[in-house]
Amino acid sequence: MIEIRDLSFEYQTGKPVLHDINLSIKKGEWVTILGHNGSGKSTLSKLIVGLLKPKTGSVVVDGLTLSHDTVHAIRRKVGIVFQNPDNQFVGVTVRDDIAFGLENLQVPREDMIERIERFAQKVGMTEFLNKEPHALSGGQKQRVAIAGILAMDTDVIIFDEATSMLDPKGRRMIVDYMRQLNREGVTILTITHDMKEAVLSDRIVILKEGKILLDDQAELVLNNRDMLEQSNLELLLPLRVRHALKERGLKHPELEALLWASSSNK
Amino acid sequence: MGIKFEQVNYAYRGPDGQKYLALANINLPIGETGEFITLIGETGSGKTTLVQHMNALLVPDTGSVTVLGVKVTKEAVAKKRIKLNPIRKKVGLVFQFPEYQLFEETVLKDIIFGPKNFGVPEAEAKALAHELIKVVGLDESYLSRSPFNLSGGEKKRVSIAGILAMEPDILILDEPTSGLDPMGRDELLTVFNRIHTTLNKTIILITHDMNTVYRYAKRALVMRSGYLVYDGDPQALFSRKNIENWNLETPDLLALQQLISSELGFKFPHTAKTEEDLLTMLEAVIA
Numbered sequence: 102m103i104e105i106r107d108l109s110f111e112y113q114t115g116k117p118v119l120h121d122i123n124l125s126i127k128k129g130e131w132v133t134i135l136g137h138n139g140s141g142k143s144t145l146s147k148l149i150v151g152l153l154k155p156k157t158g159s160v161v162v163d164g165l166t167l168s169h170d171t172v173h174a175i176r177r178k179v180g181i182v183f184q185n186p187d188n189q190f191v192g193v194t195v196r197d198d199i200a201f202g203l204e205n206l207q208v209p210r211e212d213m214i215e216r217i218e219r220f221a222q223k224v225g226m227t228e229f230l231n232k233e234p235h236a237l238s239g240g241q242k243q244r245v246a247i248a249g250i251l252a253m254d255t256d257v258i259i260f261d262e263a264t265s266m267l268d269p270k271g272r273r274m275i276v277d278y279m280r281q282l283n284r285e286g287v288t289i290l291t292i293t294h295d296m297k298e299a300v301l302s303d304r305i306v307i308l309k310e311g312k313i314l315l316d317d318q319a320e321l322v323l324n325n326r327d328m329l330e331q332s333n334l335e336l337l338l339p340l341r342v343r344h345a346l347k348e349r350g351l352k353h354p355e356l357e358a359l360l361w362a363s364s365s366n367k
Numbered sequence: 368m369g370i371k372f373e374q375v376n377y378a379y380r381g382p383d384g385q386k387y388l389a390l391a392n393i394n395l396p397i398g399e400t401g402e403f404i405t406l407i408g409e410t411g412s413g414k415t416t417l418v419q420h421m422n423a424l425l426v427p428d429t430g431s432v433t434v435l436g437v438k439v440t441k442e443a444v445a446k447k448r449i450k451l452n453p454i455r456k457k458v459g460l461v462f463q464f465p466e467y468q469l470f471e472e473t474v475l476k477d478i479i480f481g482p483k484n485f486g487v488p489e490a491e492a493k494a495l496a497h498e499l500i501k502v503v504g505l506d507e508s509y510l511s512r513s514p515f516n517l518s519g520g521e522k523k524r525v526s527i528a529g530i531l532a533m534e535p536d537i538l539i540l541d542e543p544t545s546g547l548d549p550m551g552r553d554e555l556l557t558v559f560n561r562i563h564t565t566l567n568k569t570i571i572l573i574t575h576d577m578n579t580v581y582r583y584a585k586r587a588l589v590m591r592s593g594y595l596v597y598d599g600d601p602q603a604l605f606s607r608k609n610i611e612n613w614n615l616e617t618p619d620l621l622a623l624q625q626l627i628s629s630e631l632g633f634k635f636p637h638t639a640k641t642e643e644d645l646l647t648m649l650e651a652v653i654a
Contacts, residue, residue, distance in 0.1 A: 137548040139518040184546065236381065238410040265546050268409045268575045269616040294548040333550035338619045338642070345646050346653075353653045359630050363623070 102128040102257060102288050103149065103179075108158035110144055118144050120311045122158070128256070131279075131289040133299040133319070136308035137333035142292045143184075145308070146261045149290075150179050163256065177206065180250030184262040186242035190234040195226060198234060199249045206253060220248040224278065240271020247278055257288040264298065276301065296337045299323065300364065307332050320365060339364040368433065369399030369537055369569055370421050370458070375430035377416060389416040390427070391593040397421075399435065399536060402569040403560075405580040405601070408590035409614040414573045415463070417590065418539050421571070422458035423451045434458060435536065456485050459535030461527055463542045463573075469514035474500070474525050477514055481533045492532065499528040502562070504554050520551040524558075531562070538562065539571045544579070552576075556583060581605065581618035582641065589613055602638060620645060 103126040110119040119141045126132050136142040147153045149160055151172035160167040162175045192198030196217055203213045221227045224244040234242060243263055250258055260279060264272040276298060283289045291298055299305055305322035307314040309332045315322055322328070326336050326344055336344065339360040346353070377390040390413050397404065406414050419425040420432050423439050431440045434454045443449045462468065471477040478499060479492035487495075500509055503524040509517075514525055523543060530538065540559070544552040560583055563570045574580060580587055580601050587604050589597035591613055597604055604610065605621055617625075620639055627633050633652050639645035 138520045138546075138551055233381075240410070262546065266542075268614060269577070270409055270614045272575075296549075333548045335549040338623055341642065342623070342646065342649070345642075346649065349646070349650060351650060351653050355631055356627065356649070356653070359627065363626055 102126050102130070102163060103290075104159075104161040105145075105149070106159045106161070108145075108148060108160065109156045110141075110148060110153060111156055117156075118311050119148070122313060124306060124313070124316070126257075126288060126290065128288055129283075129286050130304065131283045131291070131302040133291045133293060133302040133305045134308060135294060135296075135299055135305055135322075135329075135332065135334060137294065140308040140332070141311040142308050143261055146181060146259045146290070146292050149259065150176055150181050177253060178255055179257040179259065180253060180255040181259040181261055182243060182246045182250065182263040184265055186239045186246065186266065190242070190245075192234065194231050194233060195221070195237070195245050196230045198245055199252055202249050202253045216252045217248075220252045223251060224248045238271060239267045240274045243267065243271065243275050244278070247275075251282075255287075257290065258282060259290045259292065261292045262294075263291075265293070265295065294334060296323065296335065300337065307334075323364065337364040368396060369402075369435060370397040371395070371433040372420070373431050373433070375420065375427040375432060377420070377425065377428050379416070388593045389413045390420070393417065393430070393595050395588070395595060395598065397537075397571070398569055400567045400569055402571075403563050403583060403585045404569070404571045404588060405584040405586075406571060406573045406588045406590065407575070407577075407580060407615060412590040413593045414590050415541055417595075418460060418541060418571065418573065421537070421539055422460050423454045424460065452485075456533050457535055458537045458539065459530040459533055461530050461538070461540045461543060463545070468526060469522060472513060473510065474512055474514050474517075475510040477525060478510075478529045478532050481529055485533060495532050495534075496528070499531050500525075502531065503528045503558055520547045520555070523547070523555065527555075527558070535568075537569045537571070539573075541573045542575070543572065544574065544576065552579075559583070577605070577616050577618040578620070581620060589615070602640070606638075 105122055105124040108119060108122040109117055111117045134142045134145060148155055151167050163178050165171045165175055167175055190198055191201050199217045199221060200213060203216060221230055224247055226244055226248060229237060264275050279289055291302060293299060300323060302319050305319050306316045307328060314332060315328050324340055329336055343357055343360040372393045372395040375390055375393040378386045378388050380386055408414055416425060420427060423434060426439055426441050426444045428441060431438050435457050437449055437454055469477050471480060475496050478496040482492040483489060496510060497507055500507055505524055514522060544555055556579060559570055562568055584601045587601040588595060596613060605617055620642060624635060624639050624645055628635060635648050639648060
């Protein structure tokens with residue numbers, strides 16, 4: 102679905118933010134990009150949707166190589182939900198906001214109305230359609246952003262730290278949508294430093310200082326304390342406890358199994 | 368008494384002209400020193416509005432907020448009977464996106480901007496900046512850098528140093544760790560804890576992270592729809608049954624201890640406050 106080849110990027114000459122990134126994401130896969138603040142993970146998401154231009158290398162989405170000519174076609178395939186729910190609103194009402202992307206696609210009016218209703222219902226925001234975005238909570242705003250992306254029928258959704266500013270309820274709500282969408286076949290790319298979110302994905306890529314440090318199955322990465330700590334990240338609590346017990350020479354198979362199971366979503 | 372809310376009500380007018388009740392009958396005493404308070408509650412529950420009353424950025428519609436001996440009421444402010452500037456110096460408020468407030472060409476200039484405004488001599492302010500940059504966990508080489516080339520976490524630290532440079536008696540931070548990676552978050556929380564323990568300053572922290580509340584707070588406040596619904600011990604808070612209704616979550620440590628008890632029948636002598644505490648108890652049970 103997404104093929105990234107030898108991708109490099111710098112904001113300032115001589116200070117690479119991303120260096121020789123090679124990454125391939127399959128259709129229907131759920132991949133998490135983990136990394137410390139400043140590791141380049143958000144830059145990567147902006148490069149995938151053509152908000153930034155790579156210095157070298159290429160991004161291919163569903164057979165289309167990203168360029169000036171294909172960027173609009175690619176944005177129809179890849180939607181992105183950003184960190185700050187307040188910074189992504191353009192409409193006066195929730196309805197206008199969902200309509201915005203569709204107007205850009207020149208969707209016929211009848212079809213547009215139907216799609217707005219359908220996707221507002223899907224994210225549970227029907228009763229808010231005529232409300233102003235400012236009256237919504239952060240979690241509700243992010244749901245509207247998701248509805249706008251779904252209405253454009255994208256195959257891929259990137260969640261770029263989309264839950265990091267939300268309260269626990271808002272966070273749970275968005276994470277539930279991620280799971281549901283992925284079950285329905287949407288390819289999901291989550292960018293986060295929250296291990297509880299990473300645990301839900303199939304595969305985890307750790308970025309460190311602009312390079313890929315590790316790219317493996319989620320379970321294996323989650324238990325790799327050295328790699329996580331090298332990247333300013335931490336093991337989930339049950340796995341931290343599991344490691345600590347081992348270091349103290351304590352053996353208790355049932356406890357170990359429980360600690361392992363409670364840190365996995367599978 | 369540091370700050371005292373008495374029967375405070377406050378409503379704001381939305382762009383649609385409608386009035387939204389943001390604070391409803393708040394009564395709240397906060398000590399001038401020695402408190403470590405976390406303020407929690409869902410988005411829109413009134414947390415930010417509450418702390419903006421603590422340094423008179425907002426003034427109650429009815430009721431009063433007495434800040435370090437100065438009684439702030441709508442009438443007193445309208446008639447200019449009280450000065451608000453000293454209050455803002457003594458109660459330092461770090462906003463949710465402090466990084467948006469950096470504007471000088473170097474970190475040093477940004478840190479000394481506040482104290483200079485309040486009449487601190489430049490040499491003294493600079494000496495303070497050299498000291499404070501280390502307090503927030505950065506080295507002195509940062510002072511000559513441009514604030515705009517720093518990472519999000521570094522910008523937050525610089526803006527916190529800028530507030531500390533005003534030498535406030537009480538420090539309020541609105542979601543200071545949101546968006547930071549785990550290590551950045553822990554480092555910053557350690558900084559706040561150090562300021563609290565070594566300088567005995569009252570710290571008030573708005574957060575959505577229940578683990579922070581559980582680990583650091585001596586006192587927890589919960590807001591819901593403009594009302595203060597809980598004021599007390601953080602551990603007792605999470606042992607209540609209705610916390611989901613308040614849109615709170617059980618902290619990871621407590622959830623894990625409960626899981627181990629219920630699944631394996633382990634008997635623990637007390638509720639663990641820290642990871643080390645839980646490990647010590649597990650060690651005793653297994654051995």
